[in-house]
Amino acid sequence: MNKRFLGVLVFAFVVASVASLMLYRLLNRPQPTKAASAMSQIAIATRNLEVGSVLKEQDIQLADWPGPAPAGSSTRVQDLVGRGVIMPVYAREPLIESRLAPKGAGGGLASMIPPGMRAVAVRVNEVVGVAGFVIPGMRVDVLISGNRPGGDNNLGTLTRTLLQNLEVLSAGQDFKKDQEGKPVTVQVVNLLVTPEQAEQLSLATSQTNVQLVLRNPLDRDVAKTPGTALALLFTGDKLKLNEPAAPAAAPRPRVAPPAPRIAEAPPKKEAPFVMEILSGDKKSEQKFENGGGK
Numbered sequence: 001m002n003k004r005f006l007g008v009l010v011f012a013f014v015v016a017s018v019a020s021l022m023l024y025r026l027l028n029r030p031q032p033t034k035a036a037s038a039m040s041q042i043a044i045a046t047r048n049l050e051v052g053s054v055l056k057e058q059d060i061q062l063a064d065w066p067g068p069a070p071a072g073s074s075t076r077v078q079d080l081v082g083r084g085v086i087m088p089v090y091a092r093e094p095l096i097e098s099r100l101a102p103k104g105a106g107g108g109l110a111s112m113i114p115p116g117m118r119a120v121a122v123r124v125n126e127v128v129g130v131a132g133f134v135i136p137g138m139r140v141d142v143l144i145s146g147n148r149p150g151g152d153n154n155l156g157t158l159t160r161t162l163l164q165n166l167e168v169l170s171a172g173q174d175f176k177k178d179q180e181g182k183p184v185t186v187q188v189v190n191l192l193v194t195p196e197q198a199e200q201l202s203l204a205t206s207q208t209n210v211q212l213v214l215r216n217p218l219d220r221d222v223a224k225t226p227g228t229a230l231a232l233l234f235t236g237d238k239l240k241l242n243e244p245a246a247p248a249a250a251p252r253p254r255v256a257p258p259a260p261r262i263a264e265a266p267p268k269k270e271a272p273f274v275m276e277i278l279s280g281d282k283k284s285e286q287k288f289e290n291g292g293g294k
Contacts, residue, residue, distance in 0.1 A: 039064045042073040042094055043080055049089040051136065052170075054107035055080050060095065072096035084111035109190060112169055118198045119169050119190045122205060124212060134189055138168045139217045142191075142201065146208035158239075160227030161213075162204055165220055167192040 042065045049059060060077045073094045074080055080095055084107035087099040101111035113119050122142075124134075134140060142163040147153070169190040189212065193201060204210055226239040277284045 038068075039066060040069045040075075041065065042069045042075060043077055044092055044094050045089045047091050049085045051085055051088060051112065052108050053085050055083050055085065055095070055100070057081050063092075065094070070094050070096060072098055082106075084108065086112045109170055113192065116194070117192055118195055120193050120198050120201050122189050122191060122201070122210060122212070124187045124189050124210075133214055134168055134171050134212060136168055136170050137217070139165055139215050139219075140168060140189075140191070141213040141215055142166065142204070143211040143213055144204045144208040145211070154231060156230030158227060158229045161223070161225050162200060163193070163197055164222050165215065166197075 041062045043060050044063045046059055046061050049055070057077060060080050062075070062077065065073075069075070073096050080100070083103060084101035084105055085099065086101050089095065089099055101107070105111040109119060141161055143159060144162045145157055145159040147156075148158050169192050171187070171189045191201070228239060232238065275286045277286060
């Protein structure tokens with residue numbers, strides 16, 4: 001073999017090897033890492049916080065948060081101390097405005113009541129309280145049962161839906177005392193209502209039997225129901241929607257007998273006009289009736 005040809009072949013092999021090595025290193029060169037995303041410091045909860053609790057300084061800490069801070073978050077611990085919790089907050093979760101009561105509102109149940117609304121406590125039992133399934137955040141309807149004043153007593157007890165789609169603020173036990181002074185636990189449910197609904201509910205709880213009906217929280221439709229009566233359960237009939245109460249029969253006014261008619265006296269007859277006529281030694285009289293007519 002020609003030595004010159006062999007030298008060219010070796011040179012080409014070396015050049016190809018060097019080129020392959022450089023290409024390999026170029027393709028396998030590590031890509032530059034992306035710049036670290038911006039970090040921000042926000043206030044988070046150090047423990048699980050229940051509804052109604054008041055934030056203390058040990059419940060809050062500042063922590064790094066990757067990316068932009070969530071809407072409504074705070075960067076100062078002192079701005080959150082003393083504010084009430086109106087929605088559950090879990091440990092390491094940001095403390096945002098929508099889950100806290102306004103400044104100065106404090107904690108407890110009062111801080112959860114929106115402006116213009118009221119919280120009404122309804123005493124219930126296991127049946128009325130839907131066997132313990134009525135919990136905060138649920139939606140209920142209120143049914144009342146009783147006798148309608150001035151209504152038809154033949155229908156018996158009436159039942160109708162008084163209020164619909166009420167939010168349950170809290171449900172728990174309250175401690176009362178019986179006639180002997182012994183403590184008795186009763187179930188109490190606080191409902192979020194308007195001032196007008198609060199008046200209706202207060203009267204209903206004192207004058208009728210109240211029953212809570214659990215409903216789907218996503219179902220906001222208001223059903224139009226006429227109600228029912230005890231007598232209609234056996235006949236299968238239905239009450240007419242917004243049926244007015246039967247008015248009590250009013251006593252008929254006593255009419256006085258007509259006064260006896262007094263006969264009118266005949267008009268008084270006027271005295272005739274008399275004129276004396278003298279003719280010589282003769283004297284005569286002429287009478288004129290009704291002022292001149294004969």
